[in-house]
Amino acid sequence: MSGNASIVRLSIIAAILLLAGLLVLFVLASAPLYFALTSVGLVLFLYVCYRIIAQLGGQRTVAAPRRSSLGDLVFMCIVVVIASAIPILSLIYFYELISGSLPTILAFGFSFVTTSVFDSINNVYGVYPELMGSLVTTAIALLIGVPVSIGVAVFLSEVSPGRIRPILSFLVEMLAAVPSVVYGIWGLFILAPFLTHDVYPNVEHYLGFIPIFSCPDTFKPCYFYTTDVMSAGIILSIMMIPIIAAISRDALQSVPDSQREAAYALGATKSEAVNMSVLSYARPGVIAAVFLGFARAYGETMAVTFLIGNATVFTASLFSPGYTLAAIIANQFTEATGPLNTSALIEAGLLLLAVSFAASFLGRLIIRKFVKSREASSLI
16 A cells, blocks of 8 residues: 555656646746756656556466566556546646636636626626526437437337347437537528427417516517527437437446346336336446536537527527527637637636536546445345
8 A cells, every 4th residue: 555655646746747847838938947847757757657567567367477578568658658648638728728718717707607798899708698508508408318318228229129220229320420510500401490480489379488488589479589599409409319329328238138137037027127127227327428418518519509599698588599608619719809808718618628527527426326336235
């Protein structure tokens, strides 16, 4: 344990030195100090690689060779370096976004996410409508897409005949690879007009007393926009269905047959076996698929830009135009008129990244909880 603790301490010191070198390079623009800090950090990093390889070499199995060859040492160093690039790149992402958004953080503080004015002429910025638009469209996509995705995954894994299963699986995976701009064009010219003329008026007529389904304006008869928050959420749900369905299908297919056989032995029907044994066993994988779908929907740009209306307002009605963080960055970044405007857009990107990281962290906690509960129940 003491050896492991020393390796962890050395790894932290190496990471701090490498990060400090980057900070010196970007902030102070001092090349000699950058090379000095980076060189020391790399030396410590290589030493950590050597210690890790030495420990792995000491944990030999019966079939493992007694001595590690030069190729094994090189392979282990390459693997450790590549794996270490992930946290280093994450730190660089956050550093670049935080340093770029620092002017607006100092100028507006928390009001940046609570105000609704995004005025590049008067240099007043707030992204409350964009933040709420991102969250609401993602919530609509999850409410519509998750049940359909799990249903498709269950059908492909448990119900579909063997002959058509590969064909349907191929179609699902093919839809997951369709570019988002294609979804956006299809949604703008085919889906949105159909929803506006045939679906939304009926929904407003029968459910208009609910604020989210109310008329988007005060005109009578009610006028529905071709681009709105609901249409953007629906196109996001269509985009996330293939991703969640494909990953959930793989999770369901990895369930051991003994789980199904045990349910059938207790007299369970097909639906009861799927619900009690298959879905409960594959729950961590399904949850991971849902959070990956959330990340796809929350950060989507092109399809949402086509369909949401790009209006810097947020109202209770889902039939009104709106905006998202990704859409405002895509629309305005190349036309930013000054440092504060650019900083505001960078801080919008920081909010995107922060929410995505928070969602991923929450997903890992939920998955770990279910895995631990399943391991505990298996010991009873």
